[in-house]
Amino acid sequence: MRTISLVDSYAAAERFKLPGIITGMIPYGCGHINDTFLVETQGENGRFRAILQAVNTLVFPNTQGLIENIDKVTSYLRRDEPDPRRVMVLIEEKDGSKWHRDAAGRCWRMYAFIENSLCLQQPRNEEDFFQCAVAFGDFQRRLSDFPVKELCETIKDFHNTPKRYDNLCKAVEKDAVCRKATVSAEIRFYQERASFYGLLLQKNREGRLPLRVTHNDTKCNNVMLDEKTGKALCVIDLDTVMPGFSVNDFGDAIRFGANTAAEDETDLSAVRLDIDLFRSYTAGYLQGCDGRLTKEEIMLLPEGAKMMTLECGMRFLTDYLEGDRYFKTAYAEHNLVRCRTQIKLVQEMEAHWDELKDMVASFL
Numbered sequence: 474m475r476t477i478s479l480v481d482s483y484a485a486a487e488r489f490k491l492p493g494i495i496t497g498m499i500p501y502g503c504g505h506i507n508d509t510f511l512v513e514t515q516g517e518n519g520r521f522r523a524i525l526q527a528v529n530t531l532v533f534p535n536t537q538g539l540i541e542n543i544d545k546v547t548s549y550l551r552r553d554e555p556d557p558r559r560v561m562v563l564i565e566e567k568d569g570s571k572w573h574r575d576a577a578g579r580c581w582r583m584y585a586f587i588e589n590s591l592c593l594q595q596p597r598n599e600e601d602f603f604q605c606a607v608a609f610g611d612f613q614r615r616l617s618d619f620p621v622k623e624l625c626e627t628i629k630d631f632h633n634t635p636k637r638y639d640n641l642c643k644a645v646e647k648d649a650v651c652r653k654a655t656v657s658a659e660i661r662f663y664q665e666r667a668s669f670y671g672l673l674l675q676k677n678r679e680g681r682l683p684l685r686v687t688h689n690d691t692k693c694n695n696v697m698l699d700e701k702t703g704k705a706l707c708v709i710d711l712d713t714v715m716p717g718f719s720v721n722d723f724g725d726a727i728r729f730g731a732n733t734a735a736e737d738e739t740d741l742s743a744v745r746l747d748i749d750l751f752r753s754y755t756a757g758y759l760q761g762c763d764g765r766l767t768k769e770e771i772m773l774l775p776e777g778a779k780m781m782t783l784e785c786g787m788r789f790l791t792d793y794l795e796g797d798r799y800f801k802t803a804y805a806e807h808n809l810v811r812c813r814t815q816i817k818l819v820q821e822m823e824a825h826w827d828e829l830k831d832m833v834a835s836f837l
C-alpha cells in the first residue's frame with residue numbers, strides 16, 4: 474500500500490491558497506484510490522477546512538486532463554448554483570494553477586471541505602439512498618447539455634466491460650503471483666457470463682443507448698448529505714467524470730448501496746440485494762434526471778446494475794491475480810473477498826431478474 478507522510482502532505486498543503494495558517498492535518502476517508510487528508514487552518518475569519526488529495530497517478534496518469542475535466546464541470550454546474558456546499562470548489566495553487574506537483578513527482582489538489590455534511594459508507598435507510606440517487610440524477614440532468622466531447626477520458630476504457638474481461642483472462646493466463654489455482658470457481662463464474670459483457674456497447678452502436686456526461690464512480694460515499702436535513706447536497710470524487718452510460722452510473726450505485734452488507738463482507742449469507750433499496754434508488758434517480766433518460770435507458774437500468782457488479786468483481790479478481798497493485802487492500806485476501814461479494818450480488822440479481830425488470834417498467 475502507498476503511504477504518504479504527514480510531512481509531505483503538510484508541505485503540499487502549504488502550496489495552496491489557504492486562508493490563515495495550517496493548524497491541523499489528518500489522513501481522511503476510506504477511498505480505494507487516492508490519498509486524502511483533512512487540513513485545518515486558522516485565519517482572520519476563523520477556522521477553515523479543506524480536503525487535500527494526492528492523486529494516484531498510476532491510476533490517473535493524465536493529471537492535467539483530469540483537473541481540466543473537473544474544472545470545466547464544476548464551473549458549468551456553478552453557473553446556476555452559487556452555493557459552495559452544492560458544487561465542489563477547487564482551491565488554487567499559489568501560482569494560480571489548479572494542482573501542484575511536488576519534488577517527488579506527486580500530484581496534489583485541494584477542495585473546500587463541505588461543512589455540516591454526512592458521507593455514508595452504507596445508507597442508513599431508504600431515504601438516505603433515495604437522496605444519493607437524487608444527487609446523481611440531478612448531476613446527470615444538470616450536465617445533460619454539457620458537450621460530452623469537451624471531456625477527456627481520465628481512465629481509458631474505464632467501463633468497457635469486454636476489455637475488463639480480457640484483462641481478467643490475461644491475468645489468469647499470466648498468473649503472476651500463483652493465485653490462479655485457488656480461484657477457479659470465480660474464474661468460471663465470469664467465463665460463463667462472457668456473452669453478456671458487450672450488451673451495452675452494442676446498444677450504443679445501434680444508437681439505442683446515448684453517451685452522456687457521467688460520474689462513473691457512484692458509490693454512496695461519493696455523495697455528501699446535509700447533516701441536519703439528510704437531504705442531498707452534492708456529488709464528490711469527480712476524477713472519473715467523463716463520457717459514459719447513465720445505466721452504468723445507476724448500476725454502480727446499486728452494486729455498492731443496495732447490498733445488505735459491506736463490499737468486503739466475509740459472511741456471504743449477509744450479502745443480499747435489497748429490493749426496497751433498489752426501488753428507492755430508481756425513484757430518486759429518475760426524479761433527479763427529471764425526464765432526461767429515454768424509455769430504453771430506463772428499461773436497461775437492471776442491465777446496468779448487473780454489468781457494473783460483474784465488472785467490479787472482475788476488476789477485484791484481476792487485481793488479486795496481479796498481486797493487489799490497483800486497489801488499496803488491508804490484508805492478503807481483501808480483493809478476493811470483495812470479488813466474492815460481487816459474485817453473490819450478481820446471483821441475487823439473476824434470481825430476482827423478472828422482478829427488477831417489472832419494477833423499472835412500472836416507472837415508465
Ligand code: ADP
Pocket residue numbers: 501502503504505506507508509524561584585586587588592694695709710711
Ligand atoms: P477516493 O477517490 O479515494 O474515493 P474521495 O474524493 O471520494 O477519494 O474522498 C475520500 C473521502 O473524503 C470521501 O469519501 C469523503 O468522506 C471525504 N471528502 C472528499 N471530498 C470532500 C469534501 N469536499 N468535503 C468533505 N469531505 C470530503
Ligand code: GN1
Pocket residue numbers: 503504505506507532689690692695710713736785
Ligand atoms: C474505487 O476511489 P473509490 O474508492 O471511490 C474505483 C471504482 C470502484 C470502487 C470499488 C478510479 O472507487 O471504480 O468501483 O473503488 N475507482 C477507480 O469500491 O478505479
Ligand code: MG
Pocket residue numbers: 504505694695710
Ligand atoms: Mg470516493
